[in-house]
Amino acid sequence: MILVLESNITEHQKDRIKNMLSDEKCITREIMDAGRNVIGIIGKPATSLDEFKQMEGIADAVRVTTAHKLASREFKSEDTKVKIGNVVVGGDRIVIVAGPCAVESHEQAMTIAKEVKKYGAVLFRGGAYKPRSSPYSFQGLEEEGLKILADVREQTGLGVVTEITSVSQADLMMKYVDVVQIGARNMQNFELLKCVGRMDKPVVLKRGLAATIQEWLMSAEYIMAGGNNNVILCERGIRTFEPYTRNTLDLSAIPVLKKLTHLPIIIDPSHATGMREKVSPMARAAVAAGADALMIEVHNNPDQALSDGPQSLYPEQFGQLTRDLYVIAPVVGKQLDFDYLKKSEIINNMEAKDSKTAAFIGEYGAYSHKASLGYFGEEIRPVPMKTFKDIFQAVQTGHCQYGVVPLENSLSGSIHENFDLLQEYDLKIIGEITIRVKHALIAHKNVSKNEIKKILAPPPAFSQCKNYLDQYPEIEQVPVKATSSAVRYVKDSDDKYTAAIGSTMAAKIFDMNILEESIEDNPRNYTRFAIIAKEIKGHKKVNKTSIIFSTGNQPGALYEVMKVFSEYQINLVKLESRPMLGKPWEYMFYADLEADIETPELAPAMEMLREKSENLRILGRY
Ligand SMILES: O=C(O)C(=O)C[C@]1(C(=O)O)C=C[C@@H](O)C=C1
Incomplete structure (x- = not known):
């Protein structure tokens, strides 16, 4: 059962309810949802x-109908986000966990860790205690392996994940690793489950070889009953009659779980398929199906691996996979962020006086809000603003950092x-998404589409839905x-005849009804956002430079600038002309270049650009 409390409930009333329930031999958990x-x-x-419904301070009492209680959506409707150091599993950014099946040596673990980090992994996996089918197979380096994992974290910044196979290892796990994993064979080892329930560490809970989703939950x-809410469910294939793969990866578990539970889901296509060539297709499918994270086995020398070599990707194959995932993720509303750890580092190094906030237009649920979550994750608090100018102003004055x-x-x-x-503000572009x-199309509940007389939206949204709206000229x-x-x-307004164009996220936040989904003219409807700040902090590899410049008013002036890009093989990916503020019929050009214009090799190009243009300003390198 859950009790929904009145917003003005007093601490005293709350204590009375909890004490009463404790006397009735019940355990209580209080959350904000x-x-x-x-x-x-x-x-x-x-x-x-x-x-309960009659009691003071209680707005509603609802029975939880599922056998799983704390893990159920009925108890908690919002997605759980499990924080592992600077990484969040369950947010808008896909988390990639990668590494060898087993830690074999310090050199092996460190080499693979550096490779997977380079290609986008944000957590490192590696077994130190290996539950193997045969007692004669390599059983893991045990504590020595845990020490190696701790050193990997120290040297690479990657959080480390490893399997706990016995209650007796709990103290060592607490000392050395960031996430403990319950293996498939131990999914119903209840003493071990109770043990990790008491631990203050996130847990990856693998699905048992023949476990139903209900048993897994x-x-x-x-x-969770033990007090640990940081559980990540890991689908790693179930045993079926099909011999072509080691197990059958049950991707349908993803949408099923998303309905039944608020816990995040990680998919392990390596153990599921048992074959290298099947890993990437299933990983891509998992992201498309809504997985929050992936656990991929990677080995620098899989032929010599002491365990599960045939299912381990080569580092380069892993790199190709993450590039594919980078493209697929936005289609399902997520991101694969190659700068994940670097950004976290910058944010964590920010001084206490810095406001860890990002201004965006509109209200929560705006696409700009989603862009902020996709770029920064949970580490930066999005702050709604009324106008674009307000955003620039907030950043300029330091009211918001981004x-x-x-x-x-x-x-x-x-x-x-x-x-x-x-053009107007002296700010920098530090990134893009x-x-x-x-x-x-969003309206009040119990309103049908043919009752709508008015639609509210910003001009770009009207334009993106033109074909749809043309059907309703009235x-x-x-x-x-x-x-x-x-939507707000x-x-x-309580006006049942008015609808809004917006995101499903906004509809959910404002508890409104969706009359029709996907009303944009073309499904390939993407918006590119710039992340602006007063200054560039930290160093990261830069692929792009944005500049603003003007030219003299004579024939061939723009051509002369373009010639510099051509001579230095700089790819121009955007060129936009805008009227100069306060100077009728004079223009500024905004250009995006696929290059880091501040590298020593491009210094002569930069010099020529300054010569051939007027008012050249570098807006940002990112
Ligand atoms: O209205 C929003 O939700 C926004 O974040 C703004 C905005 C825009 O102005 O382009 C962003 C993305 C879409 O193109 C539509 C609207």
């Missing part, structure tokens, strides 16, 4: 549902206002600043 204060009850209280419940502003969209083109603001924009289109502001306006 979707803005609601909830107490989850484990056990059978003597007090009835109706009696009950194992998660064991860990700003997230849309620059261009694949269907509706450039957002000119932001190009002008880049492209997200897929999937629009929904519906009035009212421009607002952002999609989420439109409809929500607050």
Whole structure:
């Protein structure tokens, strides 16, 4: 059962409820979920549902119908995000865990760790205690292996994941590793589950070889009942009659679990398939199916591996896979971030006075909000702003450390206002992110589409849904600043005849109804956002430079600048002309270059550019 508490409940009232439940031999867990204060009850209280509803401070009492309680969506509707150092499993960024099946030596582990980190892994896996089918197979380096893992973390910054096979290893695990894993064979080793339930470490819980999803969730419940809520469910293939793969990877478990539980899901295609060539296709499919993370075995010398060599990818193959995932992830609303750890480092090194915030337009649920989450994850707090100018102003004054502003969209083109603001403010572009924009028509509950007389949206969203809207010429289109502001306006106005164009995220946040999904003209609807800041912090590899320049008003002036790019083989990926502020019929050019213009090799190109242009300003290298 869960008790939804009144927002103005006093601590005294809360204590009374908890004490009463404790007397009734029930365990209670209090959480904040979707803005609601909830107490989850484990056990059978003597007090009835109706009696609870009558109590002071309780807004509602609801029975949890599933056998798993704390792990259920009924108890907690919001996704759980498991934090492992600077990495969050369950957010908008796909987490890649990679490494060998077993830690074989210090050199082997360190070599592989450096390789997988280079290709986008943010956590390192490696077994120190190996539960093998044969007692004659390599059993792992045990404590020595754990020490190697700790050193890998020390030297690479990658958090480390390893399997715990016995309760007696708990202290060593606490000392050396960041995440403990319960192996498939131990999924129902209840003493071990209770043990990790008491540990203050995230747990990867692998699905048993022949376990149903319900049994698996009950194992998660064991860990959570012990007080550890940081559980990540790992699908690693189940035993079926099919001999072509070692196990059958049950990807349908992903959507099933997403409905049943708030816990994040990691997929292990290496153990599931048992064959190198099958790993990447299944990893790609897993991301497309909604996995939060992947666990991939990688070995620098798989033929000589002491365990599971045939299923281990070569580092280069792993690199190819992560490049594919980088492309696939945005299609399903996620990101694979190759700068994940570097960004975390920069954010963690920020001084206490720095506001760890990112300004974005609209309300929570805006695409800009989603872009902020995709770029920064949970480490930076997104702050809603009313206008684009407010965002630039907030960053300029230091009120917010970062700003997230849309620059261009694949269907509706450039957002000119932001190009002008880049010209006006002396700020830097420190990064970019492209997200897929999937629009929904959102209205109040119990309203049908044919009742709608007015639609609210920002101009780019109207333009991206033009074909859809053309079908309804009688519906009035009212421009607002952002999609989420439109949803908020409809929500607050109580006007059942008005709808908004916005994200499913906004519909969920404002508890509104989706009348129709995917109403954008073309599914390849992507918006590119710039991340702006007052200064560039930290060092990272740079692929792109954005500049603003003007030229003299004479024939061939722009051509002369373009010639520099051509001579130095600099690929120009965007060129946009904007009127110069306050100078009619004079223009500034905004250009994105696929190069780091500040490298020594391009210094002569830079010099020539300064010669051939006027007012050249580097907006950012990222
Ligand atoms: O309205 C939002 O949700 C925004 O984040 C702004 C914005 C934009 O102005 O381009 C961003 C992405 C979409 O292209 C539509 C709207």
